Amino acid sequence: MSLMKKYSVTNFVIYQVSDVLFTISIKTIGMLFTWVMLNQLGLVVELGYFLFISWALQVLTLLAFGLYGDKFSTKFYLISFCILSLLIISSLYFIESKNYFYWGIFFIITSLFSILTQPIGNSIISRILHNTNTDLAFRARGLVSSLNVVSGPAISGILISYLAYGHILVIVFCSVVISFLGFLWVSMMPSEKKADTSKVSLKILKNNPTELRLGAISGIFNFVIVPLVSYFIPFLIIDTMKLGAFDLGIAEFFFGAGMFLGSSVLVKFFNQILGKGYASLTGTILVSLGIFGVSISQSNIHINISMLIAGIGVVIYNINTTSIRMTATPSSQRHSMESVFLSLCIIPIPLGMLFSTYSIQFLSVNSILLGMSLILLFCSILIIKTPNFMHLCKMSSESLDGYYEKLYPRSVS
DSSP: HHHHHHHHHHHHHHHHHHHHHHHHHHHHHHHHHHHIIIISSSOOHHHHHHHHHHHHHHHHHHHHHHGGEEEEEEHHHHHHHHHHHHHHHHHHHHHHHHHHHHHHHHHHHHHHHHHHHHHHHTHHHHTTTTTHHHHHHHHHHHHHHHOOOOOOHHHHHHHHHOOOOHHHHHHHHHHHHHHHHHHHOOOOOOOOOOOOOOOHHHHHHHHHHHHHHHHHHHHHHHHHHHIIIIIHHHIIIISSOOHHHHHHHHHHHHHHHHHHHHHIIIIHHHHHHHHHHHHHHHHHHHHHHHHHHHHTTOOOOOOOHHHHHHHHHHHHHHHHHHHHHHSSGGGGGGGHHHHHHHEEEEETTHHHHHHHHHHTEEEEEEEHHHHHHHHHHHHHHHHHTTTTTTHTSSSOHHHHOOOOHHHHHHOOO
């Protein structure tokens, strides 16, 4: 391996470690805020509104970043996120935990930093590695994403369960400092100047009924899954069952473990046995079953098992539909397709948070989750009825490559 390649790989590893530490730090701030709101203050509805505002701003921030994110360098954003997070953590150290309004504001701001590191992490891989070993790097990046989902809640839960408020913030502060130094160290190739693709992106999806339907289904997924993980599970664990932050972290850990198990083993198994189309259908049914399991759970053990099942289903559906989309879309327009598809998928998230916050005042959590389970079961029917999807799932990778150009010429012309 040449010196340049070794240096690039070192840069890549340092970036991924920094990303994991930063993500876990922000996750800990979010879980600590949830713990204070539910366990110490009992402000269930107020927590829901803060989560709604957070996700609404995340949607707007992602859209704005997609259009104007190239105004500054990637490293500028990463370093700025760390510096601002350090200032926020320092401020939280001197604020009483019961002052939930300021806590909520700081939680919302850090959540924006966290959401923006996700597209940045995917987009700069080739620049860090100087366009070498990118296939392996994207698989490694996927593993890092799963690691964030698995380790973040568990570590956050352990910290909150066994350490004092101030000690947790000191650890989080040090973790962000390490991330800051790592991001500062990493060097990368300059980015290419991006063309204005917003109108092209909209046309790509508008004239592609397959991805338009799949985007709507993914949006429904997010409408249900995000409130489940960030609102209903904390409510059931902390408020209803009177358990601690460690148990909450374990519940979310099982969801991430399901995603990890699904992506590493089960998606390949289901695809071989059922084919991609029916495996995607099975994934949707598993998510529905997982949410149904949560709705009838009488203990945290039942919730953990149900979250594991839901995590498996989510990742099977996501991997299969993403592979179809990224292969069938012509290579020159894959970035545009993914950007507008992501925008369509995340718009329902704040709506789901608002619906959940409002409905919990009049309905039981079990009834709400049962309804959400039925909605996702309906989505399984939509998958089968998605135009050309089952046909696309039967095609080989070679035949599928760029196939949307032939199938939907108006979407790529």
